[in-house]
Each structure stands twice: as structure tokens, then as C-alpha cells.
Amino acid sequence: MTEYRASFDAAIAFSNGGDLTVHGFRVDLPGPDASEADIAALFVASLGLLMTDTVRLTDVRIFPEPHKGTRGGPSDPRHDRQPASGEGxxxxxxxxxxxxxxxxxxxxxxxxxxxxxxxxxxxxxxxxxxxxxxxxxxxxxxxxxxxxxxxxxxxxxxxxxxxxxxxxxxxxxxxxxxxxxxxxxxxxxxxxxxxxxxxxxxxxxxxxxxxxxxxxxxxxxxxxxxxxxxxxxxxxxxxxxxxxxxxxxxx
CATH class of the missing domain: 3.50.30.50 (Putative cyclase)
Known part of the structure; x- marks a missing residue:
């Protein structure tokens, strides 16, 4: 099954002051039809950012690429997906x-x-x-x-x-x-x-x-x-x- 990722620039404003800007950031996606809101949520989860007020994405690109294990994403390595012995x-x-x-x-x-x-x-x-x-x-x-x-x-x-x-x-x-x-x-x-x-x-x-x-x-x-x-x-x-x-x- 084809896996998808997104690349984007992002500007974040925090509710307690301060901001963060990134360029060319990438996250794993659950599918090719992920919305900008979905991508923004994955971005915040991937960095564990607290007290986020707004997230503005620009230059968003979605493309086929194997997942890397984005935190909070569909292939998060923290998820225990090992099947039980002999089952699944x-x-x-x-x-x-x-x-x-x-x-x-x-x-x-x-x-x-x-x-x-x-x-x-x-x-x-x-x-x-x-x-x-x-x-x-x-x-x-x-x-x-x-x-x-x-x-x-x-x-x-x-x-x-x-x-x-x-x-x-x-x-x-x-x-x-x-x-x-x-x-x-x-x-x-x-x-x-x-x-x-x-x-x-x-x-x-x-x-x-x-x-x-x-x-x-x-x-x-x-x-x-x-x-x-x-x-x-x-x-x-x-x-x-x-x-x-x-x-x-x-x-």
C-alpha cells in the first residue's frame, strides 16, 4: 500500500507568547487527501508543542513516500502494533x-x-x-x-x-x-x-x-x-x- 507524507513551511504562535517558524518540515500522513488542518495537527503532535494558539501552513506538498514514523502519526513507533504470538x-x-x-x-x-x-x-x-x-x-x-x-x-x-x-x-x-x-x-x-x-x-x-x-x-x-x-x-x-x-x- 502506498504511503504518503507532506512537506510544508509553518508559522506557529503560542498562547503564552512567542512563535516558531519552520521550513520544509515533513510528516507522515494517513492518506493523500489529508487536509491542511490534519497536517497542522500532525505537525504540532510530532513536536509535542504545548499551548499552541495558531498554525499557518504554506507551500504544502503531498507526495508518495514511505513513512518515517512521525510522532502522533499513522506509523508512530510508540504504537505497539506487534501482533500476539501466532495471531494476527x-x-x-x-x-x-x-x-x-x-x-x-x-x-x-x-x-x-x-x-x-x-x-x-x-x-x-x-x-x-x-x-x-x-x-x-x-x-x-x-x-x-x-x-x-x-x-x-x-x-x-x-x-x-x-x-x-x-x-x-x-x-x-x-x-x-x-x-x-x-x-x-x-x-x-x-x-x-x-x-x-x-x-x-x-x-x-x-x-x-x-x-x-x-x-x-x-x-x-x-x-x-x-x-x-x-x-x-x-x-x-x-x-x-x-x-x-x-x-x-x-x-
Whole structure:
């Protein structure tokens, strides 16, 4: 299903004095026919603004684009949309490249696939962090902070093979906040031009499997899907191709 967002300039006046002006702000929309009043309400909710008196929008554009998880919007990551175990599950979506296309790989902590438990690779509630269209730079904590990542697979939707690496402090934040798996549609989590792999190494050291070269993440909602990338249980082997897929929530 096509998702929509809006871009606009806004001027806000507060009932206790003061004002706020923004340019080119974007929010997720429930559909392409959202009114300016709907967009203004989503804008106020997204920033948690208190004591708002008036909101004036200009240069409003509505266009198809995957939701980013606007606070208070239709794909708010705070909404618990994970289906109950065995119930309310929708269709499956393939997320792996075919072997002739280079494959999709899982790397195991400690270089040992035998140590990857099923609860760290199967039916994980997924958070999709979209940075598509953003300036190519390290993905920082600011991109992750709106999401509840504890006990979730965190899937980075970059839309490019390289250029959106995961910052070292962002990897540390994921460890601290309890992510159980981290995946990306890029060739790797780190800057491929550098030999050092700080993000991948810190995640693996914390017991978090890493999945690289995913595809099809644009077909997943920001939250609510269940992600699987179960590797064979091979002792002493650290990295193998996997068949990754997700089960969509029933809308």
C-alpha cells in the first residue's frame, strides 16, 4: 500500500507568547487527501508543542513516500502494533538478495553461528529506521532515538549500497537500549572505505547478530512487522548467506 507524507513551511504562535517558524518540515500522513488542518495537527503532535494558539501552513506538498514514523502519526513507533504470538499475522515479504545477486549475510557474535539462539533470529518485532533521501553521512543517535528498540530487530533502510554507515555512538546506543539484531540494506554497517569496523565490532561484541545486504525494506512499515533471518547452526563458522523475510502485520 502506498504511503504518503507532506512537506510544508509553518508559522506557529503560542498562547503564552512567542512563535516558531519552520521550513520544509515533513510528516507522515494517513492518506493523500489529508487536509491542511490534519497536517497542522500532525505537525504540532510530532513536536509535542504545548499551548499552541495558531498554525499557518504554506507551500504544502503531498507526495508518495514511505513513512518515517512521525510522532502522533499513522506509523508512530510508540504504537505497539506487534501482533500476539501466532495471531494476527499477515503476508510474508522476502528481504534477501539471491545468491547470484551477491546474497544477504548474517554475521554471528564470536564468529560462531552455533551460538545464535532462535530468539535472536526468528520472529523478532522489527523497527525500520528510514534514512532514504538523507544526506549520506553516519547514521547517528538522533535517527534512532524516537524508536523503542528493546528486544527488537533494528533494520536500517538506507536505499543505497554504501554511504550511510552506522556511527559508533549509535551502535553503542543500540547496545545500551537492548536491540537484539541489527540489519541494513547497505553492503555493511561501517564505512566501506575504511578498514576499521567499529559499529559492527561493538554490536557483535555485545552478542548482537548483524545482517547485511537486505532488500525490500521499503515494503515494511516502521513498526509492527516480524523479522526472521535464521542461520544454519554451524559451529565455528561466523558468516553465512541467509534467507531473510518479514511477516507484515494485518492492517
Amino acid at each position: 499475522r499477515g503476508r510474508l515479504v522476502e528481504l534477501n538478495h539471491l545468491p547470484q545477486e551477491g546474497g544477504t549475510y548474517l554475521e554471528a557474535p564470536g564468529g560462531d553461528l552455533g551460538g545464535v539462539e532462535l530468539d535472536k533470529a526468528v520472529d523478532l518485532p522489527a523497527v525500520v529506521v528510514r534514512v532514504t533521501g538523507a544526506r549520506r553521512s553516519p547514521i547517528g543517535v538522533g535517527s534512532l532515538a524516537p524508536f523503542d528498540v528493546r528486544d527488537h530487530a533494528v533494520l536500517l533502510h538506507t536505499g543505497v549500497r554504501e554511504g550511510h554507515c552506522l556511527a559508533a555512538d549509535a551502535a553503542a546506543w543500540l547496545v545500551e537500549h537492548g536491540a537484539v539484531l541489527v540489519g541494513t540494506d547497505a553492503d555493511g554497517l561501517d564505512d566501506c572505505a575504511r578498514e576499521a569496523r567499529p559499529a559492527r565490532e561493538s554490536l557483535l561484541a555485545a552478542g548482537i547478530p548483524v545482517v547485511e545486504r537486505l532488500t525490500g525494506l521499503e515494503r515494511l512499515p516502521p513498526t509492527g512487522a516480524l523479522f526472521t533471518a535464521a542461520p544454519p547452526r554451524l559451529l565455528g563458522v561466523g558468516r553465512v548467506p541467509v534467507r531473510a523475510y518479514a511477516r507484515l502485520p494485518i492492517s
